[in-house]
Amino acid sequence: MELDERKKAILQAIIDDYIVTGVPIGSQTFCQKYMKGLSPATIRNEMAGLEQMGYLAHPHTSAGRVPLEKAYRLYVDRMMRISPLKKSEVELICSYFAQKMDEVEQVISRTASVLSDTTNCISMVLAPQLKLVRIKAIQLVLVTEDKALVLIITDSGIIRDAFISISSGIDAGYLQMISNMLTEKLHDLSTSEVDEAFMEMSNSIVEHTRFFHSVVDALREKIQPSEQRDVILGGTNNIFKYPEYYDIRKAGDLLQALETKDILFKLLSKDSDMKFTITIGAENEYEQVRDCSVVTATYSVSGRKLGSFGVIGPIRMNYGKVVPILGCIGSCLNEMLSGIGEPQRSSK
Amino acid sequence: MELDERKKAILQAIIDDYIVTGVPIGSQTFCQKYMKGLSPATIRNEMAGLEQMGYLAHPHTSAGRVPLEKAYRLYVDRMMRISPLKKSEVELICSYFAQKMDEVEQVISRTASVLSDTTNCISMVLAPQLKLVRIKAIQLVLVTEDKALVLIITDSGIIRDAFISISSGIDAGYLQMISNMLTEKLHDLSTSEVDEAFMEMSNSIVEHTRFFHSVVDALREKIQPSEQRDVILGGTNNIFKYPEYYDIRKAGDLLQALETKDILFKLLSKDSDMKFTITIGAENEYEQVRDCSVVTATYSVSGRKLGSFGVIGPIRMNYGKVVPILGCIGSCLNEMLSGIGEPQRSSK
DNA sequence: GTTGGCACTCTGCCAGTATGAGTGCTAACG
DNA sequence: CGTTAGCACTCATACTGGCAGAGTGCCAAC
Numbered sequence A, B: 001m002e003l004d005e006r007k008k009a010i011l012q013a014i015i016d017d018y019i020v021t022g023v024p025i026g027s028q029t030f031c032q033k034y035m036k037g038l039s040p041a042t043i044r045n046e047m048a049g050l051e052q053m054g055y056l057a058h059p060h061t062s063a064g065r066v067p068l069e070k071a072y073r074l075y076v077d078r079m080m081r082i083s084p085l086k087k088s089e090v091e092l093i094c095s096y097f098a099q100k101m102d103e104v105e106q107v108i109s110r111t112a113s114v115l116s117d118t119t120n121c122i123s124m125v126l127a128p129q130l131k132l133v134r135i136k137a138i139q140l141v142l143v144t145e146d147k148a149l150v151l152i153i154t155d156s157g158i159i160r161d162a163f164i165s166i167s168s169g170i171d172a173g174y175l176q177m178i179s180n181m182l183t184e185k186l187h188d189l190s191t192s193e194v195d196e197a198f199m200e201m202s203n204s205i206v207e208h209t210r211f212f213h214s215v216v217d218a219l220r221e222k223i224q225p226s227e228q229r230d231v232i233l234g235g236t237n238n239i240f241k242y243p244e245y246y247d248i249r250k251a252g253d254l255l256q257a258l259e260t261k262d263i264l265f266k267l268l269s270k271d272s273d274m275k276f277t278i279t280i281g282a283e284n285e286y287e288q289v290r291d292c293s294v295v296t297a298t299y300s301v302s303g304r305k306l307g308s309f310g311v312i313g314p315i316r317m318n319y320g321k322v323v324p325i326l327g328c329i330g331s332c333l334n335e336m337l338s339g340i341g342e343p344q345r346s347s348k
Numbered sequence C: 001g002t003t004g005g006c007a008c009t010c011t012g013c014c015a016g017t018a019t020g021a022g023t024g025c026t027a028a029c030g
Numbered sequence D: 001c002g003t004t005a006g007c008a009c010t011c012a013t014a015c016t017g018g019c020a021g022a023g024t025g026c027c028a029a030c
Helices: A005-021 A027-033 A040-052 A069-079 A087-098 A104-119 A172-186 A191-204 A209-223 A236-241 A248-259 A262-269 A319-341 B005-021 B027-033 B040-052 B069-079 B087-098 B104-119 B172-186 B191-204 B209-223 B236-241 B248-259 B262-269 B319-341
Strands: A122-126 A135-144 A147-154 A159-165 A231-234 A276-280 A292-301 A304-314 B122-126 B135-144 B147-154 B159-165 B231-234 B276-280 B292-301 B304-314
Touching (some): A087 A319, A147 B135, A276 A319, B069 B276, B135 B172, B147 B209, B159 B209, B172 B209, B231 B262, B276 B319, B292 B319
Antiparallel strands (some): A122 A231, A122 A304
């Protein structure tokens, strides 16, 4: 059987309807709402065809039809109307970023909020991944007589800090010397190359090895990606808005699975060359999100991809709205982060 | 009617039972489980008395009895057996803190995890409140040519940092000068006194006022308590373990209410001179947690109260277990934080 | 190809009924 | 007088059959 134009139109209407109502639609209601020109019987025939082709199903004999994953796939690939956001929506999103934000963490957590608030889905954001940036400098600062701060300064504005304990007798001058040395050795290296550089160094430094090692350990730890630190989650309560999760066990299981962040990290780390990835239900690699859809996008600063973000929601999520929202938030992120990272014009 | 010894024993057994089962208990089952010596009829008489006194209720005529809040109040005040923790339980708790933790934030988030994991309740932790500590030093660090880091170093090991933008032309020496000046002026002030000190200073400093103001603003903001930053939440998924929250709306409403952190902050900020506070159901000041119980405790370092932590759970929570757990975690916290704050012995 | 008609199926809702858990009351017992 | 057995009563729960409504599939006619 062929998927002719009319079938396509019917399928699209069914999906559009199901996305907002969440209930199966029957031939009669369908005619009234979408195709007054045709009789229910005709629609029934067409629906039967679509069902045979694997696009639709009905939960039981006397129920209306619901779209299957194959239908959603077709929908997002070829039928979805990506309506540009309304001005008010864009303004709403921008307002989340209007506040002054100095630190990357703030931007990231703001992003999670705006994402979940505007899409009504669970949002996830992967913080900028250090492996993609280059080290600009290392700065050690004496804080108290037994404690120092290690600052890792990168070329994309991300700064990470770590406290280390020091034994007494180490003074600011010595710390500055170590800072200079580390900066010189590590300058312009990508963070994936530092381990090598450390190896090389440990041969040449013999003096003060204990102190040196504690600095290196701190650096290494902070540079490594960490699921717990790098993935943040937002709007988990949105799950309660969808009837498909009124079953408390389903809701609990999903939230439990997300809490470990393991899966989220993997979902967000998988890179693709697409601007957006949409993964529908069983297409998902991880069992725990097989009855969800996942939409992700990446953000970048001055052309370099730094991290990604996205939403998890029911399979009938409003793809046509989620996609432009991700787009808009992506641009905001880009702007915010380059604001933080790059030298700012001296305030006039 | 009098609350004689036998009535008390019966009431206690009913509460103990209800805490673990969560279902009303009838006279017959009660006899079999707890008082083989007496007949169900006798128990019925006693139960009727307890009901009249306001300790028990039955949901409908042919249901067993459930304890009322008045009963729980009596229970926690006078009948509860606070069993000391088993060795394995103490070890479990300690294991959460075994890992090396340099930063207060890490300790706090660890605390939330251990609390929720061991009590099966929702946990909340209030980070150390700066208003209770004294400033030891302010340190400005030049990070890049247009950005500096402001470090607030306190006498209890809490260090807070903030980035500020600077206009070019400010060098490390100048920053050091400002640092020294600020340290001198603010040294040994409690954070609630700094605003005054700022006022005083703004008169004497005329030069570089813009820069100076940005430092002061950053300081002020980081010192202020912030609900969003200072309260953290853990184990929200534990809510799904209790049948009383199988109603998805109740669960959603509670989680929604907690997410704003407003109430949590107030719950944890209310100080009392008790070691623990237990607030049962309607005793709670805030409507959103009126069908929960809240147990909180404070933690302190070297005798000074720094913050508090606690759990939110169903009214039938296992008070007898939660209390010693809070106690144990309190000691761990104390130890951890003084480890971070105080000068460490030079590693041998 | 489209449509009306019709028999069929299945869910959801309702009322009725049986069951069982648990109560309150009363009268009898030690 | 406290304790107990007996009994009538209440109410939630589960099951039943019946009925209405939504929707389908198929067939025959247009």
